[in-house]
Amino acid sequence: MVNTHHFGLELTDNSKTGWAFSLSRSQSCVQATSICKRLCYGNGIRYQSAAQKAKRERNFKTVEYLLDMGGSELLAQNLVALVDQARPADWLAAKISGVPTSLPWSVRIHDVGDWHTTRYVQAWQIAVAQRPSCKFWFYTRSFADADLLGAIAQLASLPNCSGLLSIDSENFDSGLLAFARHSGVFKLALLQEKQADLDPELLPAVARQVKQGQIINFPYHHGGRHVKPLLDSPLTNCPQITSEALPLVTNKYMPKPCQSCAFCLPV
Numbered sequence: 001m002v003n004t005h006h007f008g009l010e011l012t013d014n015s016k017t018g019w020a021f022s023l024s025r026s027q028s029c030v031q032a033t034s035i036c037k038r039l040c041y042g043n044g045i046r047y048q049s050a051a052q053k054a055k056r057e058r059n060f061k062t063v064e065y066l067l068d069m070g071g072s073e074l075l076a077q078n079l080v081a082l083v084d085q086a087r088p089a090d091w092l093a094a095k096i097s098g099v100p101t102s103l104p105w106s107v108r109i110h111d112v113g114d115w116h117t118t119r120y121v122q123a124w125q126i127a128v129a130q131r132p133s134c135k136f137w138f139y140t141r142s143f144a145d146a147d148l149l150g151a152i153a154q155l156a157s158l159p160n161c162s163g164l165l166s167i168d169s170e171n172f173d174s175g176l177l178a179f180a181r182h183s184g185v186f187k188l189a190l191l192q193e194k195q196a197d198l199d200p201e202l203l204p205a206v207a208r209q210v211k212q213g214q215i216i217n218f219p220y221h222h223g224g225r226h227v228k229p230l231l232d233s234p235l236t237n238c239p240q241i242t243s244e245a246l247p248l249v250t251n252k253y254m255p256k257p258c259q260s261c262a263f264c265l266p267v
């Protein structure tokens with residue numbers, strides 16, 4: 001008999017991105033590089049509380065349980081219910097009166113975690129297609145397996161979903177290959193270490209293949225400090241990390257930095 005008390009899907013309200021869905025890293029980050037394991041912001045104290053870890057593990061366990069019990073369709077039904085919890089409070093009134101909501105309706109998929117199976121990606125495909133008014137986005141390192149990448153590309157091709165391939169000195173070759181193989185589908189996201197630690201081939205390879213507006217740069221940051229941002233073309237530095245224009249927001253009635261910036265979100 002399964003103890004259903006230990007199951008459930010839950011969102012996290014993130015002060016940078018807004019509503020987000022997370023999975024445990026050890027189980028879902030199947031193509032994590034040693035660099036991202038070392039520098040992942042999920043290592044931070046805020047993400048390491050017992051409650052946050054338990055939530056991510058419960059989400060993962062529930063995802064697998066629903067997939068086993070009813071496949072991608074059953075999980076999708078539950079994901080749609082979850083996404084509806086992220087609706088702005090005035091969503092219904094705005095819909096009836098035909099005016100925009102006071103805050104955007106958005107969900108970042110995988111504040112922590114990544115795509116680990118095709119059937120899981122397919123569940124999100126169904127859910128995202130059923131909620132065209134909500135904007136979804138995700139970053140992923142799960143691009144080395146062609147079948148998994150193919151499913152992820154289908155998801156990122158939906159008009160209300162944006163997918164960014166996360167690259168670093170270890171995986172930029174396969175990331176750029178995936179970017180080229182699915183031309184026009186993905187953007188790129190660079191996890192930037194100190195310039196001295198970057199693979200010397202990385203920036204030239206990016207410059208040959210990527211245009212301005214197609215890649216966001218995340219200078220590694222920790223405890224309010226970040227490494228010196230690269231200014232090389234075609235990189236755009238994340239303004240939330242590298243400027244004071246978009247401070248973190250905990251007030252639930254204010255747009256979050258990513259909702260205001262929207263570089264990574266679908267247009």
Ligand code: SF4
Nearest residue numbers: 238240258261263264
């Ligand atoms: S570039 Fe903009 S949307 Fe992307 S992570 Fe930074 S603040 Fe958020």
